[in-house]
Amino acid sequence: MEKIINIGEYIELAVDWLTDNFAPVFDLIKNVGNTSIEGIEWLLVTTPFYVVIALIGLLALFKAGRGVAIFSACGLLLIYLMGFWVETMESMALIVFSTVIALVQALPLGIWAAKSERVERIIRPVLDLMQTMPAFVYLIPAVLFFSIGKLPGAFATVIFAMPPAVRLTALGIKQVPADIKEAARAFGATNKQILFKVELPLALNTILAGVNQTIMMALSMVVIAGMIAAGGLGEKVLEGINNLDIGLGFESGLAVVILAIVLDRITQALGQSNKKKVVSLSNIFKRK
Known part of the structure; x- marks a missing residue:
């Protein structure tokens, strides 16, 4: 069927115009971004694996409990023993950078x-x-703006992973009870003080749920970004698919699953541990 409206052509023209007129800006962003990602990678890769495992295990222990801590330590140790430690840390660096941005x-x-x-x-x-x-x-x-490599992978990941954080931040602030805000205003709080000392603390549990979803979506996109030489576990998964290597595909996929579960459980626990603080703060304003 012949096209009547060719939206793709206009999008292509817009992208071409941007790449032609803002090439120096994209080059600067690429250099800064690659340097930042490689710096995080260097920190994670050069730190002894047992130190990283111990730190994540302790974080899981204090925030998520003994079961999650044991799973995190054993899962990360399994990744190391399977030979995917460097790739896992590369993926972790990309996730950290993309999530922060x-x-x-x-x-x-x-x-x-x-x-x-x-x-x-x-x-x-x-x-x-x-x-x-x-x-x-x-x-x-992403490839047209920044060529192949780590930064275009991060660029695509940021776009894909942002929406949950935006939606849940807005939802959390809207769900703050009006009477609590009125009580704060009656005590002479300014709009800025209400935002930072009332709304954001009370919405923090919902916001952390958005952070959790952003991390999970970043992880899924980091795997896909292996198609454009972003490195990490995504390239190993892609290598297994291209070579029909069942063993490599399963092991690299298992490493992705372990990393996803560890990040998910710890970030969920951070949100759960904030509930008590939210309830106590809410009760203080209600009593007053």
């Missing part, structure tokens, strides 16, 4: 959307597009 943008947008209905109406369809667009599509402009 995504949250730096998502949290202010979520707060803005919670405070303004107009902004929310504008942002909502954009977030819908970002979430429903097939993840592979993001790799195309």
